[in-house]
Amino acid sequence: MNDLWDGLREAIRLLLGGDREVWEIVLLSLRVSLTATGISLLLGVPIGAALALVRFRGRALVVGLVHTGMGLPPVSVGVLVSLLLWRNGPLGALRLLYTPTAMTIAQAAIATPIVAGLTLAAVQGLDPRLRLQLVSLGASPAQTVWWLLREARLPLIAAVVAGFGAVISEVGAAIMVGGNIKGETRVLTTATVLEVGRGNFTTAVALSVVLLLLAYSVTLALTLLQQRRRPGS
Amino acid sequence: MSTITRRAPTPHAGFVLVAAMIWAASLLAPVVSAAAQQATPTAGARDVILATTTSTQDSGLLDALVPLFNEQTGYALKPIAVGSGAALDLGERGEADVLLAHSPAAEQAFMDAGFGAERRTVMYNDFVVVGPEADPAGIADAPSAVEAMxxxxxxxxAFVSRGDDSGTHQLELGLWEDAGITPGGGWYVESGTGMGDTLNIANARDGYTVTDRGTYLSLGDRLDLEVLVEGDPSLLNVYHVITVDPERYDTINAAGGQAFLDFLLEPATQEVIGEFGVDRFGEPLFTPCADNACGVLPSTQATPAATPAA
Structure with missing residues (x-):
């Protein structure tokens, strides 16, 4: 238990003491995971909305794929992205392996199905008469989708929270495609793994505390937004 | 459901602004770290990928050497810490430019197959057999490592094996083979992790394991494990640097790999290696031995080390 208390103290010291290396790791974790979450929104929301609103043959199969993807193991994504980005792999010429960009790609692949699946559920959860009403009021298809998404924004924020939570906390893909290189691709999760391997449990606990604080801060901001009283309603 | 005509859009401007600021701030991270580096070679040729063993990372040696190398040469070394087996595999696939490994037999096979350009001795330490103080198998007075096994x-x-095809794992398997034993059964556990994690597992299970001395020392008083067998010639742990043969893949950064090989063998670097760990553990974790200058290897083994692959 001493490790736990020492870890807490160490976490406070690292953050308040302005430990440069830790702050770099924190900022990189944020940059990679926020960018990945942003990309997953750009991809996942349209996919989820389309699956919710458009009927086509084989739709159930696609929805099943998306739902399976929500539980995609990060290490499997890591292996796949590594194979693609290896120097002598299909995208090797881009020289992206062991860079933050590679980590962002892998994390976006992890978060996109989560965002798509939850968007699908959110839009399907709306009263079906709303869509009819919108159409009867003369809304174009684009306007219809826009207003439906607006109406579903509470569960959509939950989708963002889930996507961000999945990627900020994953380690398997980050260590595989990032390489855990000091000063370049070391993020909070991979640094924690390294410190455990080195037997520095106090530092590992401290980094975990920082990670939790970070995840909590971002999630709290999103939750405040979600729970805010909606003006005019 | 009076949704449609309700209010003009009130985007959550405040929140969006805060989120954008956090994101923008996080973009500064690479700028800050990039500012600390200089860039002599051209951008594309700067990255040098080093595939190495977990022991060089877990012991902290890489953290001491990499900044020196980057500073002196202007290259950006990317160390990827995996087991020696995986490191050689990355070299074979042309995914690494230079290797630092400690699995002599596998390294020789790598050179014989023509995957490497140059292989040179860098440093050594030794493996030790560690176990619980109670020593239930009574190995502390064993005359040899093989007898201890x-x-x-x-x-x-209880015995915890790395089980990951690393140099340490290869050495352990060699000891079992020499003892004429095929390990297996409930007492033999394969951790499948790096040396630090494996020591932690052995510690938790009151088990024995074979470890390089550097990682054992760097975990220090975290462990209740004692060194029970040491000093046997079969426990020698020699590290070699290998440049990957650029003929096989045009993606290899041959100049960068060569620069790292030269860097490791330089007297100044050798001195850093020899002093590494003294401040924390009271003794060095590695003994520098560029090109077998210390005579740690029998000369028959040392000579081919410097010969380019056939």
Missing amino acids: TRIADAEA
Whole structure:
């Protein structure tokens, strides 16, 4: 238990003491995971909305794929992205392996199905008469989708929270495609793994505390937004 | 459901602004770290990928050497810490430019197959057999490492193996082979992790394991494990640097790999290696031995080390 208390103290010291290396790791974790979450929104929301609103043959199969993807193991994504980005792999010429960009790609692949699946559920959860009403009021298809998404924004924020939570906390893909290189691709999760391997449990606990604080801060901001009283309603 | 005509859009401007600021701030991270580096070689040729063993990372040696190398040469070394087996595999695939490994037989096979350009001795330390102080298999007075392994197997005492094709794992398997034992059964556990994690597992299970001395020392008083067998010639742990043959893949950064090989063998670097760990552990974790200058290897083994692959 001493490790736990020492870890807490160490976490406070690292953050308040302005430990440069830790702050770099924190900022990189944020940059990679926020960018990945942003990309997953750009991809996942349209996919989820389309699956919710458009009927086509084989739709159930696609929805099943998306739902399976929500539980995609990060290490499997890591292996796949590594194979693609290896120097002598299909995208090797881009020289992206062991860079933050590679980590962002892998994390976006992890978060996109989560965002798509939850968007699908959110839009399907709306009263079906709303869509009819919108159409009867003369809304174009684009306007219809826009207003439906607006109406579903509470569960959509939950989708963002889930996507961000999945990627900020994953380690398997980050260590595989990032390489855990000091000063370049070391993020909070991979640094924690390294410190455990080195037997520095106090530092590992401290980094975990920082990670939790970070995840909590971002999630709290999103939750405040979600729970805010909606003006005019 | 009076949704449609409700209010003009009130985007959550405040929140969006805060989120954008956090994101923008996080973009500064690479700028800050990039500012600390200089860029002599051209951008594309700067990255040098080093595939190496977990022991060089877990012990902290890489953290001491990499900044020196980057500063002196202007290259950006990317160390990827995996087991020696995986490191050689990355070299074979042309995914690494230079390797730092400690698995002599596998390294020689790598050179013989023509995957490497140059292989040179860098440093050594030794492996030790560690275990619980109670020593249930009674190996502390074993005359040799092989005899110690025999006693562990006879007693069916808990043993944690790396199980990851690393240099340490190869050495452990060699000891079992010399003892004429095929380890298996409930007492023999394969961790599938790096040396630090494996020591932690052995510690938690009151088990024996074979470890390089550097990682054992760097975990220090975290462990209740004692060094029970040491000093046997079969426990020698020699590290070699290997440049990957650029002929096989045009993606290899041959100049960068060569620069790292030269860097490791330089007297100044050798001195850093020899002093590494003294401040924290009271003794060095590695003994520098560029090109076998210290005579750690029998000359028959040392000579081919410097010969380019056939």
